[in-house]
Amino acid sequence: xxxxxxxxRRYPARRAVVIGLGLSLASGLAKAACPPVRVLFVCPAGxxxxxxxxxxxxxxxxDEGVSLSVSSRGVHxxxxxxxxxxxRLKADGLNPASEPLRLLTQADVAQADMAIAFxxxxxxxxxxSAQAWKTPSWNGDYAAAKxxxxxxxxxxxxxxxxxxxxxxxxx
Numbered sequence: 001x002x003x004x005x006x007x008x009r010r011y012p013a014r015r016a017v018v019i020g021l022g023l024s025l026a027s028g029l030a031k032a033a034c035p036p037v038r039v040l041f042v043c044p045a046g047x048x049x050x051x052x053x054x055x056x057x058x059x060x061x062x063d064e065g066v067s068l069s070v071s072s073r074g075v076h077x078x079x080x081x082x083x084x085x086x087x088r089l090k091a092d093g094l095n096p097a098s099e100p101l102r103l104l105t106q107a108d109v110a111q112a113d114m115a116i117a118f119x120x121x122x123x124x125x126x127x128x129s130a131q132a133w134k135t136p137s138w139n140g141d142y143a144a145a146k147x148x149x150x151x152x153x154x155x156x157x158x159x160x161x162x163x164x165x166x167x168x169x170x171x
Contacts, residue, residue, distance in 0.1 A: 035069075036068045037160055037164075038070075038111060038113045039068055039069070039156075039160075040070075040071050040108055040130075041054050041057075041071070041072040041116050042073045042075065042115065042117045042124075043072075043118035043119065043121050044118070044119065045074050045078045045101075046075070046076075047074065047077070047096060048096065048138050050074065050118060053149060054072040054099070055095060055096055056094060056150075056153055057156070057157075059093070061157065064161075066157060066160050066161060066164065068160060071102075071108070072102075073103065074101055074104060075103075075120075077101035077102065079101065080139065081096060084139075085139050092146075104121075104124070104127075109126050115130035116130060116133055117130040117132055117133070118133050118135060119135065135149065
């Protein structure tokens with residue numbers, strides 16, 4: 001007589017558990033395989049608007065559990081952060097100098113899923129398909145620039161969350 005350990009009745013149940021577990025893991029892997037959305041911010045100098053937007057979006061996305069990759073570039077990289085602006089940003093916990101200034105390249109644009117160009121940067125030929133954001137000066141009117149960016153990032157995060165619910169590769 002066969003023992004209960006090798007009973008044919010138990011194998012179908014084990015097989016169902018293994019198959020179910022395998023399907024569950026495969027489903028999770030398929031979802032995890034989607035790369036994060038790559039957002040590129042570009043401003044004329046690359047040190048103020050795009051760099052501040054990069055840091056602010058990283059922080060807000062992390063707070064809201066949104067997976068993304070954010071970078072910033074300048075059309076003509078140059079440090080335009082005044083001492084007063086640096087102090088205000090530090091008080092708000094933002095450090096636009098956390099990454100080095102980088103010159104915009106065609107490869108940057110090609111690799112981005114979403115490009116956002118501030119002010120005159122939107123006139124660059126390689127940024128024709130970028131969203132154009134005309135925004136207040138951070139050095140000239142910190143409160144207005146901060147409020148404007150906060151509103152724009154809130155809307156951007158809604159869009160990024162909606163993208164995250166779509167299958168990989170869907171527009």
